[in-house]
Amino acid sequence: MPSAGLAWEASANQVAERSSSLSGLETRVVILGHLQRGGTPTPFDRWLATRFGVTRRELAVKGLWGQMVALRGTEITHVPIFEAVQTLRRRRPGRSRYPGGPGRRQFLGQ
Numbered sequence: 001m002p003s004a005g006l007a008w009e010a011s012a013n014q015v016a017e018r019s020s021s022l023s024g025l026e027t028r029v030v031i032l033g034h035l036q037r038g039g040t041p042t043p044f045d046r047w048l049a050t051r052f053g054v055t056r057r058e059l060a061v062k063g064l065w066g067q068m069v070a071l072r073g074t075e076i077t078h079v080p081i082f083e084a085v086q087t088l089r090r091r092r093p094g095r096s097r098y099p100g101g102p103g104r105r106q107f108l109g110q
Contacts, residue, residue: 019060066082067081068081
């Protein structure tokens with residue numbers, strides 16, 4: 001019996017293939033666990049990924065392309081990709097990725 005992770009990956013690939021065949025556009029699958037480098041996804045990570053996917057689908061249905069789904073505070077929103085990449089944000093060398101040290105996490109958008 002395949003693991004739940006493999007089943008989700010297979011489903012994601014099926015959705016991507018169907019989306020690509022219907023739209024004629026390249027579709028890429030991003031598996032949260034592969035993207036993430038900090039270990040096993042938390043329930044919040046899984047919830048957030050699901051909400052991002054649902055919102056992205058809603059934008060596609062409405063024909064809103066070129067948008068990046070984002071979390072601002074506690075709200076899922078979207079912004080034009082061009083606007084999102086206007087400002088390059090850099091970290092100072094030697095500083096922790098998260099305020100308060102590597103054991104603390106910060107929500108995106110704060």
